[in-house]
Amino acid sequence: MADPVTHSDGPQSDGQGHNSGLLRYRDDKAASHAAVTVDAFVDQDDALAVRIEPGDEARELIPHLARVKLVEVNFPAFGDGRGYSAARILREAGYDGELRAVGDVLVDQLAYMRRCGFDSFDPDAPLDAGDVEAALARWPDVYQSAADDRTPIWTKRHA
Amino acid sequence: MYRYDSYDQAMVDARVEEFRDQCRRRLEGKLTEDQFKPLRLMNGLYLQLHAYMLRVAVPYGTLGGDQMRALADIAEKYDRGYGHFTTRQNIQYNWIKLEDAGDILADLASVEMHAIQTSGNCIRNISSDHFAGAAADELVDPRPYAELLRQWSSFHPEFAYLPRKFKIAVIASTTDRAAMKLHDIGIRIVERDGEQGGELGAQFYVGGGMGRTPMIAPCINEFVPLDRLITYAEACLRVYNRHGRRDNKYKARIKILVHELGAEEYTRQVDAEYAHMLDQGVEPPFAELERIRTFFADPEFRAADEASASNEPAKTASEPAFQRWVRRNTNPHKAPGYVSAVISLKPVGGIPGDATAEQMRLMADLAERYGFDELRVMHTQNIVLPHVHQSDLPAVWRALDGAGLSTPNLDQIGDIIACPGLDYCSLANARSIPVAQKISERFEASGKGEALGELKLKISGCINACGHHHAGHIGILGVDRKGVENYQLSLGGSEAEDTALAKITGPGFSEEGIVDAVETAADVYLRERTEGERFLDTYRRIGMTPFKEALYG
Ligand code: HEM
Ligand code: SF4
Numbered sequence: 001m002a003d004p005v006t007h008s009d010g011p012q013s014d015g016q017g018h019n020s021g022l023l024r025y026r027d028d029k030a031a032s033h034a035a036v037t038v039d040a041f042v043d044q045d046d047a048l049a050v051r052i053e054p055g056d057e058a059r060e061l062i063p064h065l066a067r068v069k070l071v072e073v074n075f076p077a078f079g080d081g082r083g084y085s086a087a088r089i090l091r092e093a094g095y096d097g098e099l100r101a102v103g104d105v106l107v108d109q110l111a112y113m114r115r116c117g118f119d120s121f122d123p124d125a126p127l128d129a130g131d132v133e134a135a136l137a138r139w140p141d142v143y144q145s146a147a148d149d150r151t152p153i154w155t156k157r158h159a
Numbered sequence: 160m161y162r163y164d165s166y167d168q169a170m171v172d173a174r175v176e177e178f179r180d181q182c183r184r185r186l187e188g189k190l191t192e193d194q195f196k197p198l199r200l201m202n203g204l205y206l207q208l209h210a211y212m213l214r215v216a217v218p219y220g221t222l223g224g225d226q227m228r229a230l231a232d233i234a235e236k237y238d239r240g241y242g243h244f245t246t247r248q249n250i251q252y253n254w255i256k257l258e259d260a261g262d263i264l265a266d267l268a269s270v271e272m273h274a275i276q277t278s279g280n281c282i283r284n285i286s287s288d289h290f291a292g293a294a295a296d297e298l299v300d301p302r303p304y305a306e307l308l309r310q311w312s313s314f315h316p317e318f319a320y321l322p323r324k325f326k327i328a329v330i331a332s333t334t335d336r337a338a339m340k341l342h343d344i345g346i347r348i349v350e351r352d353g354e355q356g357g358e359l360g361a362q363f364y365v366g367g368g369m370g371r372t373p374m375i376a377p378c379i380n381e382f383v384p385l386d387r388l389i390t391y392a393e394a395c396l397r398v399y400n401r402h403g404r405r406d407n408k409y410k411a412r413i414k415i416l417v418h419e420l421g422a423e424e425y426t427r428q429v430d431a432e433y434a435h436m437l438d439q440g441v442e443p444p445f446a447e448l449e450r451i452r453t454f455f456a457d458p459e460f461r462a463a464d465e466a467s468a469s470n471e472p473a474k475t476a477s478e479p480a481f482q483r484w485v486r487r488n489t490n491p492h493k494a495p496g497y498v499s500a501v502i503s504l505k506p507v508g509g510i511p512g513d514a515t516a517e518q519m520r521l522m523a524d525l526a527e528r529y530g531f532d533e534l535r536v537m538h539t540q541n542i543v544l545p546h547v548h549q550s551d552l553p554a555v556w557r558a559l560d561g562a563g564l565s566t567p568n569l570d571q572i573g574d575i576i577a578c579p580g581l582d583y584c585s586l587a588n589a590r591s592i593p594v595a596q597k598i599s600e601r602f603e604a605s606g607k608g609e610a611l612g613e614l615k616l617k618i619s620g621c622i623n624a625c626g627h628h629h630a631g632h633i634g635i636l637g638v639d640r641k642g643v644e645n646y647q648l649s650l651g652g653s654e655a656e657d658t659a660l661a662k663i664t665g666p667g668f669s670e671e672g673i674v675d676a677v678e679t680a681a682d683v684y685l686r687e688r689t690e691g692e693r694f695l696d697t698y699r700r701i702g703m704t705p706f707k708e709a710l711y712g
Binding site: 054078079080081082084085086088092106108109111112113115116128131134138139140141142143144145146152153154155156157158 | 164166167169170173176177180181184189190194197198280310311313314315316317318319320321389397400401405435436439440441443444446447450
């Protein structure tokens with residue numbers, strides 16, 4: 001069985017202690033900057049954190065990625081899947097800072113979110129640690145490439 | 160036929176465990192019904208009027224004898240001894256208990272089957288030509304491309320929460336037997352002149368569909384090279400996932416996006432996304448397509464003049480009933496001496512698409528004995544034995560005839576597509592099945608079915624159009640008129656290569672009235688037709704007026 005996505009780098013609780021539900025899969029310190037809207041971020045040169053809403057154009061951030069410390073992608077309802085595309089678009093553009101899913105983030109969506117490049121989660125309702133671990137370890141392999149570094153089955157077959 | 164390797168098997172097994180775990184958390188109250196619903200839907204479980212319904216995927220409609228037997232076992236063990244084959248080449252069970260669902264999925268996994276993504280707002284089971292790999296008129300077998308798309312779309316992390324469901328069909332013939340242009344994406348494999356002779360590619364039609372706003376998909380790309388197929392599909396889906404409407408579920412299908420943007424603007428956005436994706440490593444290695452193709456190599460066909468392996472008496476071949484069945488229910492095959500034989504699940508007065516466990520086992524036996532162990536589900540809710548040697552047809556027919564499976568009505572008025580309707584479906588306005596039963600009985604009694612020739616009749620119990628009524632030569636739609644079931648009649652639709660949407664004749668009819676109305680329309684055709692014309696051709700030539708006069712005059 002291949003390595004599950006929960007390797008040594010996570011999850012950790014937030015050092016600031018202000019949010020017990022935060023899950024992180026990064027080694028650096030959690031960013032604590034207040035996230036502003038995409039419009040505000042593009043206008044304010046000193047903003048370091050931004051929040052993407054489902055209807056926002058993630059590509060507007062691409063020219064500014066160098067100064068971004070944290071991108072939050074909001075899921076007002078778990079069934080609205082636009083945030084998955086936003087996450088991949090940022091990773092494809094080379095963003096390697098923290099990418100956090102916030103809002104209606106549930107355990108059954110975590111594995112797909114990880115694959116789309118999210119490396120931290122701040123769910124509205126706290127998640128059961130055991131369920132999180134099981135969900136992230138579930139898939140022995142993946143069929144297609146995405147924003148994570150897992151090798152798809154169709155590549156392994158011909159390696 | 161495609162067979163799983165250890166990777167495919169491990170993925171399906173993991174899915175069974177995931178679903179068992181989700182059921183456990185639902186029962187423990189850790190998941191609300193709202194949270195659980197999309198998860199069970201992605202495993203094919205709907206809550207219907209009387210019970211849960213389970214939809215099992217039959218990828219591109221192809222299955223082996225062992226799989227058909229497993230479907231029979233499930234029908235007996237967990238349902239009421241039968242199953243229902245659907246217009247998307249799948250099978251549904253209508254009387255399932257939630258507690259059994261995990262075990263059923265495990266039983267399916269043991270024969271390389273599953274219910275993954277057969278429902279929910281994700282990429283659904285990929286459908287294809289039911290005569291794929293057999294038809295005399297195909298360019299290549301379309302199923303390797305469908306299988307590649309199956310792998311790509313299975314557990315796709317970005318496209319699990321699309322604005323709405325997403326259906327893809329793949330064909331490789333100029334004849335369209337899969338309603339390709341009525342899908343969210345329809346793909347036709349085509350050939351063009353390349354440097355080293357013929358080069359294969361994929362034509363993309365995007366934004367077709369039925370439902371309450373039926374649309375025929377425009378072609379947005381005439382030729383996507385095969386080594387870019389997945390990247391292009393990914394670009395089509397990403398544009399939809401980002402910009403498809405989510406404010407109104409009736410406007411959420413990709414057809415509305417393509418319509419509102421215009422095909423040209425949608426195509427421009429896809430092209431931009433595609434250009435961006437080309438260096439993102441989305442495309443599988445080409446060797447994978449080649450690996451998949453080996454599974455679909457021709458079986459070892461016998462010589463055309465070889466004798467039958469059965470001991471069916473020679474005189475069977477001269478029976479008129481047998482000859483009529485051969486004329487009606489077989490399709491030309493690419494290999495000399497072979498045909499594809501259609502097993503009708505449309506007995507007169509029966510429920511379209513239903514098969515009992517014993518019938519499924521018989522079909523599996525026949526496939527094993529006479530058909531290289533392969534079966535297909537047709538979108539017209541029948542079953543095909545794709546490769547049958549002509550000398551074996553008498554034995555095949557004899558066995559089918561003994562099991563109520565030999566109705567010689569392929570593409571005739573008795574070969575009705577009907578959705579579950581008010582007998583099962585919680586969204587229905589009206590019953591579909593009893594109307595189908597009455598129509599097939601009426602035309603059997605009058606003996607006109609054979610005289611009418613090709614006449615495709617399709618019935619939906621509500622505007623969602625699961626019964627393809629928009630695409631019927633004759634379509635029937637159940638509506639609710641002040642609490643009474645009422646039926647609208649429409650004419651002139653087609654889901655073949657000459658795709659067309661049917662037009663409503665006028666005011667609707669009662670349940671009895673609709674059966675008379677269909678007969679009236681059929682009589683207009685019999686009166687007006689010229690040599691060699693089908694119902695659809697006559698309608699196209701003479702227009703709606705003569706039909707209206709006969710119906711309402
Ligand atoms: C009994 C439970 C069923 C329910 C609740 C149901 C529900 C729906 C709904 C809501 C739609 C419209 C979707 C839209 O336009 O966005 C739809 C379309 C459709 N369904 Fe069903 N359906 C059921 C059974 C079936 C069956 C048994 C079949 C196959 C025989 C089927 C095949 C289809 C097809 C082909 C379409 C239209 C094509 C399309 O626009 O995608 N459905 N269904
Ligand atoms: S067309 Fe309507 S009544 Fe028929 S199955 Fe679909 S949703 Fe139900």
